[in-house]
Amino acid sequence: MRAITYTQPGGTDVLQLVDRPTPEPGPGEVRVRLAFSGVNPTDWKSRSGTQPGPDGQVPDQDGAGTVEAVGQGVDPVLVGERVWVWEAAWQRPHGTAAEHTVVPVRQTVLLGPDASFELGAALGIPFLTAHRCLTVAESLPDRLSPGSLNGRTVLVQGGAGAVGNAAIQLARWADATVIATVSSPHKAQLAAAAGASHVIDYKRQDVVAEVRKLSSHGVDAIVEVAPAANAAIDAQVIAPHGAVAMYANDGGDEVTVPIRSQMGPNARWQFVLVYTEPTRAKDVAVEDVNAAVLDGAVRVGEDAGLPLHVFPLAETAAAHQAVQDGVTGKVLVDVTR
Template sequence: MRAIVYTQPGDPDVLQLVERPVPEPGPGEARVRLAYSGVNPTDWKRRSTADPGPDGQTPNQDGAGTVEAVGQGVDPALVGERVWVWEAAWQRPYGTAAEYTVVPARQTVLLGADPSFELGASLGIPFLTAHRCLTLGETVPDRLGPGTLDGRTVLVQGGAGAVGNAAIQLARWSDATVITTVSSPAKAQLAAAAGASHVIDYRREDVVTEVRKIAPDGVDAIVEVSPTTNAATDAQVLGMHGAVAMYADDSGAEITVPVRSQMVLNARWQFVLVYTEPRRAKEIAVEDVNAAVLDGAIRVGAEAGLPLHIFPLAETAQAHRAVEDGAVGKVLIDVTA
């Protein structure tokens, strides 16, 4: 099979297209013939710094394709099913930048006949991250679905990014009022297309003033992409018992939080990384995200506020570079091209 492999950490040029044997699924595993692979920031960050091991590493956690074989203990009825895959490369050598990957069967999720493989490959890390951010507070439920966030207000900082887009779509599916911030009119159009109720251009408007107009008592949850930059703002717009969920690290920067005001609110400031979050929280997120997909509530493409940038497998290095350089939208690899 064709696969992208790197044998040492470094810049995107360490990614090489090679021929590898088709992996065989072991007990409890499934082999998926991939159609698309999704690229996330954690993929290039791991490629840049982590030891790939003696046999090399195929990158990328997310993907979508068709189950071709299963190992012992897995229902053979899974063979032939269209699925989306999550965490393929987490502590495993077989990422999704290849014609095939092998993962634990529980990490294949039925996609159904209608949703596209492009959509399936765009789920995984962004949507599971967004789900965690929307459900870890004390005033919000731990499940998402129609009506579950009715009466709640969510602030998504950075609504034009992949996680921001996912948070907007999931929150709107759950009937929340969604406020989001962006840095330009073009990104405002993307956030509105995703379904945001209110869009604030933080370069032109005062975020605290505008949020307080919409939510005088503060917001219930904040999905935070840039905690170092936004901590002071978040502290001023958070409501009683609200939560700030921080899922990006600003390249290792630190944050300062006003203790007294947040103590009065009984506020929660929590870090989010899908790979190490509690297993049950992850299982719930997978179930809810897939329910949203099957409900027709999740979309991709410019009309959904998430432009797709598609590269062939041989150009995986360019795909990684695009994400590293901050491409707006979702970067995918067409494994079949």
């Protein structure tokens, strides 16, 4: 099979297109013939700083395709099913930048007949991260479904990013009021297309003042991409028993929180890394995200606020570079090309 691999950490130049034996699924595993691979920031960060195993590493965590074979203990009825895949490369050698991957069966989710493979490959890391960010506050339910966030207000800092887009779509599916911040008129259009109820351009508007106009009691959840830059804002708009969920470190590696002002509302400042979140939280996130997909509530593409940038497998290095450079939208690798 054709696969992208690297045998040492480094820049995009370490990624090589090679021919490798098609992997066989072991007990409890399935082999998926992939259609698309999704590229996330953690993919290039892992490639840059993590030593791969002696046989090399196939990068990328997310993907979508068709179950082709099953290992011992897995129901063969799954063969031929369309699925999306999450965390394929987490502590495993077979990521999704290849024609085939092998993963534990629990890391494949039935995609249904209507959702595209492009959508499936865009789900994993961004949507599971967004789900965690939307459910860590003590005042909010730990499951998402239609109506579960009715009467609640969510602030998505960076509403045009992949996780921001996912948070907007999931929160709106759950009937929350969603306020998104962006840095340009074009990104404002993307956040609105994703479903944001209100959009604030933080380069031209006072975020605290605008949020207070929209929600006098504050916001119940903050999905935060840049905590070092936004901590002072977040501290002023968090509602009683709300949570600031920090899933990235855009704009700085250290965050300063005003202690006294956060004690009054019993605010929670929560760090989020999807790979190491509690098992139950991951399991229910997978279930809830897939329920939203089956409801038709999750979309990709320009009209969903998430432009797609698709590269052939041989240009996976360019796909990684695009994510590293901060391209707006979702980067996918078409592994069939």
